[in-house]
Amino acid sequence: MNFFFRILTAVYALVSAVLSALLMISPFAEKGIMKSFLDWADVTLYRSDKYNVVLFLAGLLLLLLNLFILFSGLRFKGVNKYICFKNDSGQVRVSASSVESIALGLARKSRNVREAKSKVRFKNESVEILLKLSVYPDTHVPNLSRLLQNQIKDAVESMTELTVSKVDINIDGVHAAPADKE
Amino acid sequence: MADKGSYITENDEMLVTDEALAVIAGMAAMEVDGVAGMSSGFTGGLAEVLGRTNLAKGVKVISRSGVTSVDIYVVVRYGVRIPEVAFEIQEHVRSNIENQAGIVVDSVNIHVQGVDFSEVKEEET
Structure with missing residues (x-):
């Protein structure tokens, strides 16, 4: 349980790190590498149907992870004091x-x-x-x-x-x- | 009418604030054998740092529409039987409040927050 939980938090931290990095870069996305990356993503990902499914699944996974962490925190606190x-x-x-x-x-x-x-x-x-x-x-x-x-x-x-x-x-x-x- | 801290006697209204009841309860609880001290929560500790000695330390009085309940947070001495000491505190607090303020206490809840060892060590070494 403990080990599993640690892996989950590590994954969670990694994902949120990537997302926050993207967020930081996004104001400067108009030029340079980011621009070409976005163009590539636009053509290959946004326009294909599979992408929707993948995006949905990724979101779902993150949501479940969030809920799990949230509730496990509550449960740990709720142990008989x-x-x-x-x-x-x-x-x-x-x-x-x-x-x-x-x-x-x-x-x-x-x-x-x-x-x-x-x-x-x-x-x-x-x-x-x-x-x-x-x-x-x-x-x-x-x-x-x-x-x-x-x-x-x-x-x-x-x-x-x-x-x-x-x-x-x-x-x-x-x-x-x-x-x-x- | 009977909001927080006010109680009605037969003819007139008598006001006893919750704070006053808390002081009575706190002093009564300290008199019981086996009680090492009262345990103040976070805010109580803060008040003490600021230099206010608080007789109502570790006591919470809640009165709503004439029903009064008292919560007492204590540290007991090592070796005592907690259920017995708790019962004694309950009785003592209840009778003191009834005698001094004339208020019937609905329930006295005891929270044992810790055990004090300081006197035992001197005996055994």
């Missing part, structure tokens, strides 16, 4: 960023973690947490991740009373910066 409980007095909304900060806070307490980033998604009534870490060299990664996974799961479940379906940990890097040893 909070989870909602209701009780008699109103609603309680827990934002994804607050769950993220639970995970981050726990991760940063560890001596082995240099940097941490977190992303949270709410699916139905459960929470999925992704934690990206960069660690110091002398870290036993399996132990660290097991510890953090358990801690985060317990903390989030006890605080929000939601179920944590998974805690994924990505080790993004090992940083050679010396950990302070005293």
